[in-house]
Amino acid sequence: MSAVSHLDFDTVVVGGGLVGAAIACGIAKSGAKLAVLDGGDRDFRASRGNFGLVWVQGKGADFPAYARLSASAARQWPDFAAELLDATGVDVGLQQTGGYDFCLDADEWRARESEMRQVELHTGGEFEYRMLDNAELRKHIPEVSPQVLGASYSPEDGHVNPLYLLRALHRRLDDLGVEYRARQVVCSSSPGDGGFVVNTESHVYHCQRVVFCAGLSNERLCRDLGLHVPLRPLRGQLLITDRVPPFLPAATLQVRQTREGTLQIGDSHEDVGLDESTTLEVVTRLARRALRIFPHLAEVRLNRAWGALRVMTPDGVPVYQQSDEHPGAYAISCHSGVTLAALHSREIAGWICGEPREELVAPFTAGRFDV
Amino acid sequence: MFKLLDEAAELVEIELDGEAVSVPADVSIAAALLYLDRLPLRQSPVSGSGRAPFCLMGICFECLVEVDGLRDQRACQRKVRPGMRLRRQLLVSAESGA
Numbered sequence: 001m002s003a004v005s006h007l008d009f010d011t012v013v014v015g016g017g018l019v020g021a022a023i024a025c026g027i028a029k030s031g032a033k034l035a036v037l038d039g040g041d042r043d044f045r046a047s048r049g050n051f052g053l054v055w056v057q058g059k060g061a062d063f064p065a066y067a068r069l070s071a072s073a074a075r076q077w078p079d080f081a082a083e084l085l086d087a088t089g090v091d092v093g094l095q096q097t098g099g100y101d102f103c104l105d106a107d108e109w110r111a112r113e114s115e116m117r118q119v120e121l122h123t124g125g126e127f128e129y130r131m132l133d134n135a136e137l138r139k140h141i142p143e144v145s146p147q148v149l150g151a152s153y154s155p156e157d158g159h160v161n162p163l164y165l166l167r168a169l170h171r172r173l174d175d176l177g178v179e180y181r182a183r184q185v186v187c188s189s190s191p192g193d194g195g196f197v198v199n200t201e202s203h204v205y206h207c208q209r210v211v212f213c214a215g216l217s218n219e220r221l222c223r224d225l226g227l228h229v230p231l232r233p234l235r236g237q238l239l240i241t242d243r244v245p246p247f248l249p250a251a252t253l254q255v256r257q258t259r260e261g262t263l264q265i266g267d268s269h270e271d272v273g274l275d276e277s278t279t280l281e282v283v284t285r286l287a288r289r290a291l292r293i294f295p296h297l298a299e300v301r302l303n304r305a306w307g308a309l310r311v312m313t314p315d316g317v318p319v320y321q322q323s324d325e326h327p328g329a330y331a332i333s334c335h336s337g338v339t340l341a342a343l344h345s346r347e348i349a350g351w352i353c354g355e356p357r358e359e360l361v362a363p364f365t366a367g368r369f370d371v
Numbered sequence: 372m373f374k375l376l377d378e379a380a381e382l383v384e385i386e387l388d389g390e391a392v393s394v395p396a397d398v399s400i401a402a403a404l405l406y407l408d409r410l411p412l413r414q415s416p417v418s419g420s421g422r423a424p425f426c427l428m429g430i431c432f433e434c435l436v437e438v439d440g441l442r443d444q445r446a447c448q449r450k451v452r453p454g455m456r457l458r459r460q461l462l463v464s465a466e467s468g469a
Contacts, residue, residue, distance in 0.1 A: 240431065242443045243417040261417040301443050303432065 004204050009035045011352075012198050012207040014186055014221060018162065018337030020213030021169035021346060026349020027211075028176035030177035035205060036173060037184035037198070044216055044233070044276060047337055049308025051244070051266050052162040052237065052258075053251055054339050057099055057129060057154040061115045064122040065363035066317045069140070070336070071127060073155050073343035080342035081160070087175065090168035093259045097250040098124045099157025100132075100141070102293050103149045112152050129154040145295050152251075159251035161258060162338055169341075178203050186276050189224040191326050196225070211352055215311045216274070218333050226325030229366045233309035235272050239265040239281045239290075255290055263300070265290045269310075276307040280315045297328045310335040314369055320348060320361040331366065373405050383453040394451055401434045401446035403420060404457075412436050412446060413460035435460060 013024040016038030033297045039045070047172055060067030074096075081094040087107035092349055103109040109131070116129050132140065133150045140153070173180055183202040191197075195208040213221045219231045243261030254262045268282050283305050291298055295359045309332060318334035334340060375395060382393040387409060394403035401424040404412060411421030414436050424434040427447045432444040437458035 242435065243416055259417070261415065299442075 001150075004188060004199075006206065007031050007035070009207045011035075011209040011211065012037060012196070012205050013211045013213060014198065014216075016129070016170070016180065016182070017038070017048075017213065017215060018050075018166055018169065018341060019215075019332055019334065020211075021166065021173060022341045022344040023211060023213060023332060023349050024178055024351065025169055025172045025176065026187035026345040027353055028173065028178045028350075030353045032181075032209075032353070035175075035179040035181060035207075037186060037200065037205070038180065038182045039068050039185070039214070039217075040183040044274065044309050045076070046308055046311055046335070047162065047166050049236075049238065049262060049276070049306055050161050050162050050338065051236070051256060052165075052234060052338055053099070053253070054096060054160060055099060055253070056127065056156040056249075057101060057152060057253075057337070058112075058115050058119060059336075060122070060317070061118045063315065063317050063363075067119050067127065069318070069343065069360075069364075071123075071156055073098060073340045074123075074158070076342035076346065077158065077160075080345070084165075084168040084172065088168045088171040090164055090171060092164045092168055094112060094158060094160045095251065095259070096156075096158030098153055098155040099159075099251045099253065100137070100151040100153050101253040102110065102144075102151045105149060105260060106290070106291060109149050116152055125152065127156065131143065140251060141247070143294050143296050145293060146358040150294055157251055160254050162336060165338065165341065169174055169345075175263045186217075186221055188330075189221065191225070196326070196329060196346045207243075209328045209330070209352065211332060212334045215333075216309060218311075218331055222323075222329075222331045225329035226323045227321055228330040228368065228370070229331045230314055230369055231333060232271070232312050232314075233274055234312045234335075235268070235270040235307050235309055236266055236277050236278060237248050237268045237270075237286060237305060237307045239286055240285060240303050241265070241297070242303060244297075244300055245315055247296075252293075254293060261303070263290075263297070274309065276309055278305045278307045318364050319366045320351070320364040321366040373402075375406070383451060385451055385453065385457060387456045387457045388459055396451070396453075398451060399427075399447050399456075400436060400438065400444075400449050400451055400457065403451045404436070404446060406449050409459065411461070416462070416463045421461055446455070 010032040011034045013036045016036045056070045059070045067182045187199045189198045196210045198205040241263040248257040321331045323329040381396040383396040410423045423432045425431045431447045438444040454458045454469045
């Protein structure tokens with residue numbers, strides 16, 4: 001025998017971020033013996049860098065099933081947050097009082113309006129949204145500048161504290177008896193022993209099912225088991241201010257106020273590869289945009305900024321895929337670990353445990369990229 | 372609550388909320404205010420609850436005070452200087468303008 005130790009589990013979840021932890025919680029409830037193999041602190045960690053939005057607005061304009069998926073996941077959030085609070089004592093700070101996406105000029109307004117109309121069209125008018133002009137917008141949020149043209153508004157949207165969410169999910173994993181293992185660098189996986197063998201630098205894990213939720217590493221890790229998920233990083237930079245008196249009644253795509261009063265300013269998209277650094281150019285642009293929307297923030301101090309990498313599929317829509325070649329191996333890839341958390345913990349975990357959910361996952365197979 | 376290790380330490384005069392006070396020279400503003408036992412240093416702008424220095428190493432942002440007219444300075448990251456004007460960031464103080 002080699003020096004590495006061998007361990008047996010029913011299911012191994014590769015990845016302990018928001019996606020992996022939510023799915024693992026759901027699977028663990030079925031009583032399966034489960035291990036979560038997490039990365040190290042220096043890995044790319046979308047779950048620790050993200051903005052915390054529960055966001056439906058505008059998603060799936062070209063992909064109706066994704067619009068429905070997002071809405072269905074968002075609608076589960078109040079109940080899911082209550083369940084987490086009850087089970088773990090962690091209040092993730094859900095505020096689901098709608099969301100605003102500002103339009104600073106006529107071009108933005110026109111593009112937004114047509115995008116929203118497209119979602120409405122594709123989903124049979126299932127989603128409520130409104131385009132608010134400046135006067136109406138300022139009735140909702142008086143601090144908005146008179147120079148802002150308006151905003152799109154959807155009552156479905158909201159936000160949570162993503163770090164509290166991660167903490168709640170991990171506390172739940174612990175309570176459910178899941179074996180959490182940090183700094184596990186997965187080297188390879190293969191079918192074996194009537195199930196799967198997952199090799200890390202220090203251990204060999206034997207399991208019946210393996211679920212890859214490893215963010216940007218999924219593309220590389222899944223390949224061993226016949227799963228092909230093309231992924232690319234999309235950087236977002238985020239600014240953090242001092243705590244200020246609450247003035248935002250709801251989430252916005254550009255600025256989010258935490259329950260503690262901190263403002264997060266974000267919404268940049270950069271295709272720069274595996275680079276999570278910040279740049280003066282983008283930080284300046286984000287700050288200027290926030291001030292164009294909310295001039296009263298001019299005196300507020302920025303404390304820090306960071307970059308994080310979104311996990312993007314070619315069409316930006318999630319992948320839920322079981323390996324055709326090796327059933328029992330799953331790839332889960334998405335950039336909306338917060339919005340979709342309840343759905344991951346319930347329907348997707350259920351699907352992995354054998355519940356008949358084909359109708360739900362069928363539009364989200366990775367096969368759509370094979371052309 | 373806090374005592375000086377060196378009771379013969381040099382003191383300097385600064386201004387706190389408009390009042391002249393003596394504090395040890397060459398310590399952080401946070402240490403000086405803890406020495407004076409003038410807590411809280413500020414109040415949460417959300418809940419109004421009182422706050423005091425916590426981490427003392429610049430990461431928690433709990434010890435924010437106004438220094439020479441500049442708000443939201445981390446008291447643990449700056450040293451006292453003779454004549455420095457400090458103001459606690461209390462919501463009740465009428466002149467804070469918050």
